[in-house]
Amino acid sequence: MADATETDFDRRLNLKPPVRLTVEGLRVIYRTRRGPFQAVDGISFEVEPGTVLGLVGESGCGKSTVVKALMRLLPDGTRIEGRVLLDGQDLLAMDKRALRRVRWNKVALITQSAMNALDPVIRVGDQIVESIRAHEAVDRATAWRRAETLFRLVGLPAHRLNEFPHQFSGGMRQRAVIAMALSLNAGLLLADEPTTALDPIMQDQIMSRIRGIQELLHRSMILVTHDIGLVAENCDMVAVMYAGQIIEKGPVAEVLVKPRHPYTIGLHNAFPRMPEEGEARPPLISIAGGLPNLLNPPPGCRFAPRCPFATERCRVETPPLRELEPGHSAACHYAERAEDFRRLGLLPETWAVKEAAA
Amino acid sequence: MRQPASAAPMIEARDLKTHFRVGGGVFTALAGQKPQVARALDGVDLTIRAGEVVGLVGESGCGKSTLGMTLVRMVEPTGGEILHDGQPITGIAGARLKAYRARAQIIFQDPYSSLNPRLTVGRIVGEALQIHGIGTRADRTERMRDALRKVRLPPEEFEDRFPSDLSGGQRQRVAIARGLVLDPSFIVADEPVSMLDVSVQAGVLELLDELSRNLGLAVLYISHDIATVGYICDRVAVMYLGRVVEEGPVRTILRHPKHPYTQRLMAAIPNVDPLVRRPRVVLEGDVPSPLNVPAGCRFVTRCPYAQEICRRAEPDLLREGDGRTARCHLYGALAGTPVAAEAAKDAAAIAA
Numbered sequence A: 001m002a003d004a005t006e007t008d009f010d011r012r013l014n015l016k017p018p019v020r021l022t023v024e025g026l027r028v029i030y031r032t033r034r035g036p037f038q039a040v041d042g043i044s045f046e047v048e049p050g051t052v053l054g055l056v057g058e059s060g061c062g063k064s065t066v067v068k069a070l071m072r073l074l075p076d077g078t079r080i081e082g083r084v085l086l087d088g089q090d091l092l093a094m095d096k097r098a099l100r101r102v103r104w105n106k107v108a109l110i111t112q113s114a115m116n117a118l119d120p121v122i123r124v125g126d127q128i129v130e131s132i133r134a135h136e137a138v139d140r141a142t143a144w145r146r147a148e149t150l151f152r153l154v155g156l157p158a159h160r161l162n163e164f165p166h167q168f169s170g171g172m173r174q175r176a177v178i179a180m181a182l183s184l185n186a187g188l189l190l191a192d193e194p195t196t197a198l199d200p201i202m203q204d205q206i207m208s209r210i211r212g213i214q215e216l217l218h219r220s221m222i223l224v225t226h227d228i229g230l231v232a233e234n235c236d237m238v239a240v241m242y243a244g245q246i247i248e249k250g251p252v253a254e255v256l257v258k259p260r261h262p263y264t265i266g267l268h269n270a271f272p273r274m275p276e277e278g279e280a281r282p283p284l285i286s287i288a289g290g291l292p293n294l295l296n297p298p299p300g301c302r303f304a305p306r307c308p309f310a311t312e313r314c315r316v317e318t319p320p321l322r323e324l325e326p327g328h329s330a331a332c333h334y335a336e337r338a339e340d341f342r343r344l345g346l347l348p349e350t351w352a353v354k355e356a357a358a
Numbered sequence B: 001m002r003q004p005a006s007a008a009p010m011i012e013a014r015d016l017k018t019h020f021r022v023g024g025g026v027f028t029a030l031a032g033q034k035p036q037v038a039r040a041l042d043g044v045d046l047t048i049r050a051g052e053v054v055g056l057v058g059e060s061g062c063g064k065s066t067l068g069m070t071l072v073r074m075v076e077p078t079g080g081e082i083l084h085d086g087q088p089i090t091g092i093a094g095a096r097l098k099a100y101r102a103r104a105q106i107i108f109q110d111p112y113s114s115l116n117p118r119l120t121v122g123r124i125v126g127e128a129l130q131i132h133g134i135g136t137r138a139d140r141t142e143r144m145r146d147a148l149r150k151v152r153l154p155p156e157e158f159e160d161r162f163p164s165d166l167s168g169g170q171r172q173r174v175a176i177a178r179g180l181v182l183d184p185s186f187i188v189a190d191e192p193v194s195m196l197d198v199s200v201q202a203g204v205l206e207l208l209d210e211l212s213r214n215l216g217l218a219v220l221y222i223s224h225d226i227a228t229v230g231y232i233c234d235r236v237a238v239m240y241l242g243r244v245v246e247e248g249p250v251r252t253i254l255r256h257p258k259h260p261y262t263q264r265l266m267a268a269i270p271n272v273d274p275l276v277r278r279p280r281v282v283l284e285g286d287v288p289s290p291l292n293v294p295a296g297c298r299f300v301t302r303c304p305y306a307q308e309i310c311r312r313a314e315p316d317l318l319r320e321g322d323g324r325t326a327r328c329h330l331y332g333a334l335a336g337t338p339v340a341a342e343a344a345k346d347a348a349a350i351a352a
C-alpha cells in the first residue's frame, strides 16, 4: 500500500520526536455548588518517551480529570495547580496560542465519551478531515486519503467515511474517534478507556495496532482503563489512583503480581474469574463502601474507612507514597506487611466486614 | 453453583428479524438508487427463563444492541416473534405496549447520551414511576432512593446532582438504578458495567445476579467483557452478523468453543498475568456489513476452514450432546472430513 498519501503520512509520522511527560504535584479543584471539590490531590508521575503508563482506579477516583487536565480541557472556573511538563515545557503555564500549537499536535486525547464526541449531523469523514485541516495545512483530498488510511487502521471500511454517526454501532463510533485522535500523530497519546466499547477481537487488533505505532515511532501513551488484562499486556508502568491520589505505582510486572497497597490487592482480587466446570463459583470480592466525599476529605489514609487492615494510626496519619523497591512505591503505613495482606485479601470475609460503611 | 433454571421462558425470540432501511433519502431516490437494507438482526432464536442470566457476546456491530432494543420493543421487528411470559408481544400497541414497557427494561450502553443533562439524578431515576403513575409522591421518592442505594449511590449525596458532574461509572450506576426502579421482570443490560472498575463492577454484577435469582428476573447481559460473562451468566449466546452462531451453558461455550468465530473471540482475551504471553490469533478479512451479508455461512469470508458447501448453504443450528447449539458445517456436513480434524487441532492449540 505505497500510494503517495501513505508515504507522506509515514514521513510525517517519523518527523515527530517522542515526548517526555513529567507531572509534578498536579491538583485539580472543580468549582461546584457545594464548594470546591478537590478531584485530584497533588499527584506526580512521569511517562518516559516511548513507554505506556496505565492509569487505573475506582470509578470517580479522578482518572479522566487527570487526562483532561493534561490537555487543559477542564470546565471554566476549575483550578489547576502543579506542573505538567512536556519535554520540559510547562503546559499549565502556556498562553492560549502556545497551547493551541501543542494540543492535538503534541498531545492527543481519546475521551471516555468518545462515542458521543461526533457531531450527529456531519458525515464522519468530513469531521475527521476538518479536524486534520484545523491543525495542519493540507488540502482536502490529502486529508481525506489520510482519513481512509486511518479508517483501515482501526478496521473500518473506508467507504463508511461517507456515513453519519447514527448509522454506526457504538463500537464503530468509538473506532472513528480513535482514528481522529491518531490523525495528527501526537507524540503523547492520552487514551481514556479507548476500547471499552469494543469487542475483544477488535480491542485486541486496535491495541496491537496502537502499540505497533507507539513502539515503531517511539510514542508515549497513558492508557486509562479498568481492564487489568489490558494493563498487563500493554503497559510498562502502572499508577493506581484512589480518591484523587496515586496510592501505588511501579512496573506492571511488579504492581500486578505483587501489589503492596491493600486497595490494589482488593482490586486485583475483585477480577472475576470463570470457575472450572463443576467447580462452585467463588464469591466475587467487592470492596464494600465507596469513595470518601472529597468536599470534605477525611484525615489520615483515605482508604481507611474501607481498609480491612486499618489501625488507629491510619485514621490520623496520612501515609506518604514511598518507594519500597526500585521504581515501585505505595502509600500505606504497613506496606511491609503486603505479603500477609495479599494472602488475607483472597478471602471474601476479609472485605465483607465493612459493609456498614456503604 | 447456580441451579439450572427450569422455570418457564420469560422472554423468547423466534426467528426475530430487524432490518433497517438506509440511504432512503431524496438524493438516493433522485439518483435512481434503491435504498439499501441493513439486516442488523436476521433470524435470531433465543430463550431466557425467569431467574436466568443469559450473556450475549459478539463483534461490534453484529446486532447485540438491536436485539436488546427489539426485545423491549424500542425498535420494531420486521419479522419473527417475541413472547413475554408466553404472550405474543410483537403486535401489541397502546396500553398493552405501555404495560409491557414497564415490565421490560433496558439499561443503555452509553451513559453519556442516555441521561437527560437537565434533570437531577433523583428525577432521572424517579421519572419512570411518574410516567407509569405509580404510588404517592412519598412512595415514589422512597422507591427512587431505594434504587439509588442498590447501586451504591447514597441518595443524600447524589439525588440532587446533575449527570454532568458525575464520573462515567457513577452515570452508569444512575442508568442501572433507573432500570431497576419499576421492578421489571426482564432486563436488557447493554454493557452495564463496561465503565466500572472491577471492585464496583463486582457489586453491580452480584446485584444483577441476586435480582435474577431472588426476584425471578430474566436478564440479557450484553457485554464484551468475557470474564464477567463467564462469571455471572448461566448461558451465553454468541452472535455474528445478525445471527446466533453458538449458544449454550456458559462454561461449556467459553472453555470449549466449537464455532470457529467463538474460538477466535476467546483467543483475543488479554491475559491478566503480565508474565504470561498469549499466542496471537489473527482474524483475517474485513468486518462484513449487514448491508451485504455473504451467501451461505455468514462467517465464510473470514473463516480459515471455509469449504465449498459453506459458500452455498447456511448451516443450521446443530444441537450438540452437551446442551449447546452451533451453526457450523464442521459439525454437520463436514464432520469427519480432514478440515474438521484440522479445525479441532487448531482449537486445541488455541485453548492450551
Ligand SMILES: Nc1ncnc2c1ncn2[C@@H]1O[C@H](COP(=O)(O)OP(=O)(O)OP(=O)(O)O)[C@@H](O)[C@H]1O
Binding pocket: A030, A031, A032, A037, A039, A057, A058, A059, A060, A061, A062, A063, A064, A065, A066, A075, A112, B164, B165, B166, B167, B168, B169, B170, B195, B196, B197
Ligand atoms: N465538571 C465537574 N464538576 C464537578 N465535579 C466533577 C466534574 N467532573 C467530574 N467531577 C467529579 O470528580 C471526580 C472524579 O471524576 P473523573 O471523571 O475524573 O473520574 P474517573 O476516575 O475518570 O471515573 P470513571 O472511571 O467512572 O470514568 C468524581 O467524583 C466526579 O463526580
Ligand SMILES: Nc1ncnc2c1ncn2[C@@H]1O[C@H](COP(=O)(O)OP(=O)(O)OP(=O)(O)O)[C@@H](O)[C@H]1O
Binding pocket: A166, A167, A168, A169, A170, A171, A172, A197, A198, A199, B020, B021, B022, B038, B040, B058, B059, B060, B061, B062, B063, B064, B065, B066, B067, B109, B290
Ligand atoms: N438506525 C439504524 N439505521 C441503520 N443501520 C443501523 C441502525 N442501527 C444500527 N444499525 C446497524 O446495525 C448493525 C448492528 O448495530 P448494533 O448497534 O445492534 O450493534 P452492536 O452489536 O450493539 O455493536 P456494539 O458492540 O458496537 O455496540 C450495525 O451494522 C449498525 O450500523
Ligand code: SF4
Binding pocket: A261, A262, A263, A301, A302, A303, A304, A305, A307, A308, A309, A310, A311, A314, A319, A331, A332, A333, A334, A335
Ligand atoms: S495506611 Fe492503613 S488504612 Fe491505609 S491502606 Fe494502609 S493499612 Fe489500610
Ligand code: SF4
Binding pocket: B259, B260, B261, B297, B298, B299, B300, B303, B304, B305, B306, B307, B310, B315, B327, B328, B329, B330
Ligand atoms: S460453516 Fe464453514 S465457513 Fe462457516 S464457520 Fe463453519 S467452517 Fe467456517
Ligand SMILES: [Mg+2]
Binding pocket: A063, A064, A065, A112, A192, B167, B168
Ligand atoms: Mg473517567
Ligand SMILES: [Mg+2]
Binding pocket: A169, A170, A171, B064, B065, B066, B109, B190
Ligand atoms: Mg451495542
